Amino acid sequence: MSETTIESPSTADPAELAARLAGDRPADIVEALNEHNPEVAMAVLLNLPLEVAVAVLDTPSLGDAAELVEAMPRDRAAALLSGMSADRVADIFHSLGETTRSDLLPRLDPETRSAVRQLLIYPENSAGALMTTEFVSVPATWTAAQTLQHVRMVERTRETIYAIYILDPRTKVLLRALPLRRLISADPDLPVLAAATPRPAVTVSPYASADEAARLISKYDLLAIPVIDGTGHVIGIVTVDDVIDEMIKRQNEEVQRFGGMEALDESYIDISFAKMIRKRAGWLCALFLSEMLTASAMQGFEGELEKALVLTLFIPLIMSSGGNSGSQATSLLIRALALRQVGLAEWWRVALRELPAGLALGAILGGIGVARIAIWQLLGIFDYGPYWVLVALTVGLALVGVVTFGSLVGSLLPFLLRALGFDPAAASAPFVATLVDVSGLVIYFGVAAMILRGTLL
Numbered sequence: 297m298s299e300t301t302i303e304s305p306s307t308a309d310p311a312e313l314a315a316r317l318a319g320d321r322p323a324d325i326v327e328a329l330n331e332h333n334p335e336v337a338m339a340v341l342l343n344l345p346l347e348v349a350v351a352v353l354d355t356p357s358l359g360d361a362a363e364l365v366e367a368m369p370r371d372r373a374a375a376l377l378s379g380m381s382a383d384r385v386a387d388i389f390h391s392l393g394e395t396t397r398s399d400l401l402p403r404l405d406p407e408t409r410s411a412v413r414q415l416l417i418y419p420e421n422s423a424g425a426l427m428t429t430e431f432v433s434v435p436a437t438w439t440a441a442q443t444l445q446h447v448r449m450v451e452r453t454r455e456t457i458y459a460i461y462i463l464d465p466r467t468k469v470l471l472r473a474l475p476l477r478r479l480i481s482a483d484p485d486l487p488v489l490a491a492a493t494p495r496p497a498v499t500v501s502p503y504a505s506a507d508e509a510a511r512l513i514s515k516y517d518l519l520a521i522p523v524i525d526g527t528g529h530v531i532g533i534v535t536v537d538d539v540i541d542e543m544i545k546r547q548n549e550e551v552q553r554f555g556g557m558e559a560l561d562e563s564y565i566d567i568s569f570a571k572m573i574r575k576r577a578g579w580l581c582a583l584f585l586s587e588m589l590t591a592s593a594m595q596g597f598e599g600e601l602e603k604a605l606v607l608t609l610f611i612p613l614i615m616s617s618g619g620n621s622g623s624q625a626t627s628l629l630i631r632a633l634a635l636r637q638v639g640l641a642e643w644w645r646v647a648l649r650e651l652p653a654g655l656a657l658g659a660i661l662g663g664i665g666v667a668r669i670a671i672w673q674l675l676g677i678f679d680y681g682p683y684w685v686l687v688a689l690t691v692g693l694a695l696v697g698v699v700t701f702g703s704l705v706g707s708l709l710p711f712l713l714r715a716l717g718f719d720p721a722a723a724s725a726p727f728v729a730t731l732v733d734v735s736g737l738v739i740y741f742g743v744a745a746m747i748l749r750g751t752l753l
Contacts, residue, residue: 310339318344322351326358338364342372350379353388356541362391365400374403381455382411383428383538389416414531423509424502426542427523427532430455435465436472440491441484447476456535458519461497462489469528473497499524502531510539511636597741604752606680607744610665610691611737617661618698618736619729625650625706626728630720633710643711647704654703658696666692683751694743698736705732 317325317340325344329337329352341349341364353361353376365373365388377385377400385404389397389412401409411429418424432454434443443460451457460474472492482491498516500509502523513521513536520533567575600607629646632638638646669688672678680687706728710720745753 310336311343314340314343318348322348322355323357325352326355330357330359334360334363334367338367341376342368346375346379350376353377354380354384356384356387362388366392366396370399370403374400378405378408380408381428381430382408382415383426383455383532386412386415386425390420418502421506421542422502423500423504423506423523423534424532426506426509426538427502427534428455428538429532431461431520431522431530431533432457432459433461433463433530434488436462436487436489437465438488439484440479440482440486440488443474443488444479444484447479456520456533459522459533460488461522461530461533462492463530467528470497470499470522470524470530473522497522500534506534506539506542507634508636509534510543513539597737600741600744600753604744604748606687606752607690607741610694611740613665613691614694614698614740615733615736617695618702618732620702621654621657621699622702622706622728622732625703626710629707629710633714633720640711640715643708646707646711650703650707651700654700655696657703658699661699662692662695665695681752683748686747686751690740690744690747693747694740697739697743698732701735701739702728702732705735 313328313336317328320328325348329340332340337360341352344352352358353364358364365377368376377388385408389401392400401412404412414429415425415427430453432447432450434446438446447457447460458476460476460479461470462472462474463469464471472489474488474492478491478493479488482488498512498518499522500512502525509521509523512518513534518536520535522530523532523534525531629638666688669680669684669691673680673684709728709731713720
């Protein structure tokens with residue numbers, strides 16, 4: 297990789313920068329362009345050789361790709377888009393304004409235009425929206441030698457050649473998927489169908505989720521999975537690199553949601569200050585209003601706090617333990633739901649599993665809490681008063697109750713959100729922690745009222 301000096305966005309000469317970058321790998325050019333504002337990046341693309349510019353624009357990590365296309369002269373933009381993979385063009389079209397999309401679509405070459413129109417009809421985050429229509433297929437009547445020669449002829453126009461799809465010569469229905477490795481090692485004179493394994497190909501519907509396509513690719517260790525319509529015809533393939541790109545994008549969104557904010561649709565550096573505030577303020581205000589319930593709960597126990605001030609020492613401990621256990625359970629279940637390790641109908645199995653887990657974890661933390669109070673009392677580090685044993689028992693039992701409740705709530709909340717049609721990632725750690733904070737106080741003071749009645753209370 298050549299080392300490219302990044303100039304200030306305001307001083308960079310696009311023609312000079314394009315000349316320096318032209319010999320670099322597309323990924324390295326993208327990295328350099330992402331350091332510049334869209335105006336400079338667009339000008340550099342216009343100055344790059346057409347083949348290089350196509351490869352750069354075809355790289356998913358290029359920031360503001362739709363904005364760059366929108367700012368280009370229409371004929372140049374159409375020439376670049378016509379040379380790109382159809383699925384990447386469809387991704388860019390999804391982000392273009394309606395006027396630009398209507399203007400550009402007729403300018404594309406017929407093959408690209410037809411593929412893009414087909415891809416745009418499928419819902420976002422579906423296998424159909426993720427697939428590419430550029431794959432290798434051959435009739436079952438061909439020999440291995442004919443198939444290999446065909447692969448050599450079309451490989452530059454296909455996204456991947458690592459799987460060849462064998463079709464019925466009359467109906468064009470998918471019969472088998474043939475890995476390139478088996479094709480190369482097959483007897484050249486045998487029918488290509490004889491080189492394939494006898495098992496039916498693993499396929500996915502265009503309306504299946506991208507997560508389902510990723511699951512099948514991972515389960516069967518595939519480099520690509522064919523997307524078939526209701527009649528058994530191959531309409532595209534989802535490749536492993538497309539799945540990885542989609543997973544990275546989705547994981548970034550889920551991590552941001554899990555942190556208690558809306559997902560950013562731009563990079564942290566590029567997003568405007570006003571947009572950043574809008575993305576963060578909504579959830580932050582909702583969490584703040586929720587935390588007000590904690591203050592209300594504490595006001596309800598004002599009398600108990602005045603009588604037994606020592607109980608206030610352990611409020612942060614109780615609240616944080618419940619929130620942490622809830623966040624743990626939420627993280628586990630969001631991932632399990634995404635990987636189809638559990639289904640919506642199995643919520644009761646999760647509850648039965650989390651109940652003893654919560655009791656065990658609560659007992660561990662409760663034992664540590666009791667031991668801590670006893671050690672501090674016996675060593676003279678702090679005096680918890682004449683009823684310190686009862687205080688320790690209150691803290692220990694409260695931790696068991698709060699951690700158990702937090703584990704149950706944290707594990708079942710993703711099921712509730714999924715059943716209501718929301719993204720389970722919306723069950724963010726701050727949201728679960730806030731919910732458990734309020735209930736944790738009620739549990740804590742409820743246990744205290746039972747154990748300390750007639751003594752401190």
